[in-house]
Amino acid sequence: MASEQNNAGLHDQWALITGAAIRIGACIARTLHQAGANVALHYRGSSEAAETLAAELNGLRANSAITVQGDLLDTAALGGIIDSIIEQSGRLDMLVNNASSFYATPLGEVTEAHWDDLMGTNLKAPLFLTQAALPHLRKARGRIVNIVDIHANRPLRHHTVYGPAKAGLAMLTRTLARDLAPEVRVNGVAPGAIIWPEQGWSEEARASVLRQVPLGREGEAEDIAGCALYLLRDAHYVTGQIIAVDGGRSIGW
Numbered sequence: 001m002a003s004e005q006n007n008a009g010l011h012d013q014w015a016l017i018t019g020a021a022i023r024i025g026a027c028i029a030r031t032l033h034q035a036g037a038n039v040a041l042h043y044r045g046s047s048e049a050a051e052t053l054a055a056e057l058n059g060l061r062a063n064s065a066i067t068v069q070g071d072l073l074d075t076a077a078l079g080g081i082i083d084s085i086i087e088q089s090g091r092l093d094m095l096v097n098n099a100s101s102f103y104a105t106p107l108g109e110v111t112e113a114h115w116d117d118l119m120g121t122n123l124k125a126p127l128f129l130t131q132a133a134l135p136h137l138r139k140a141r142g143r144i145v146n147i148v149d150i151h152a153n154r155p156l157r158h159h160t161v162y163g164p165a166k167a168g169l170a171m172l173t174r175t176l177a178r179d180l181a182p183e184v185r186v187n188g189v190a191p192g193a194i195i196w197p198e199q200g201w202s203e204e205a206r207a208s209v210l211r212q213v214p215l216g217r218e219g220e221a222e223d224i225a226g227c228a229l230y231l232l233r234d235a236h237y238v239t240g241q242i243i244a245v246d247g248g249r250s251i252g253w
Contacts, residue, residue: 020043025096031226032094078129094142146187147189213252
């Protein structure tokens with residue numbers, strides 16, 4: 001039984017991480033790589049960061065990291081992303097849908113461009129990228145982890161499109177888990193206050209959020225990466241679950 005569930009670990013397996021050049025995506029890539037996986041680092045515009053990370057990982061273990069560029073909003077190009085990875089790796093065992101757009105869209109200011117971007121990166125792209133990767137994931141009895149958000153369940157003020165997009169991703173996670181079992185396991189990680197957005201959050205706003213966190217502090221990217229590793233490597237009897245990694249914030253609202 002254990003051998004059927006990949007208890008050998010992640011050695012010789014390949015993981016695609018979207019948005020892997022920076023922030024949480026890069027941390028997930030490093031964590032999976034340290035656990036023995038080979039990694040395909042997807043990026044859209046952060047080519048320098050992606051190539052630097054790939055060089056770092058290949059310096060630790062030769063031929064263990066590749067990069068692949070693509071605009072996830074271009075649905076027609078998603079198959080090409082998967083084909084490029086398979087040409088270089090020969091297989092795909094894991095998919096981490098991490099890439100995301102996040103910004104406020106106050107009601108009255110929402111545009112169709114906001115809708116297309118936020119729904120596209122957070123919901124549409126994970127669905128169609130999963131669909132493109134599915135033959136390879138089924139063959140490998142693979143795993144998918146979607147990076148959701150605790151605000152999929154509780155709305156964040158003025159994020160009129162982002163919240164529903166992540167709520168859709170949460171339901172997509174459960175739907176895929178049902179539809180793809182038993183060949184492919186699908187789970188999600190819902191971060192709380194981990195890495196603050198680069199713009200738009202004052203010290204006062206951050207302090208207000210942290211007052212709602214029972215553990216009294218913000219988390220780290222490694223907390224998300226560690227949960228993703230658990231779901232991909234160790235959680236052999238877990239599918240359709242979304243784990244909140246938020247210092248307890250979601251139990252106190």
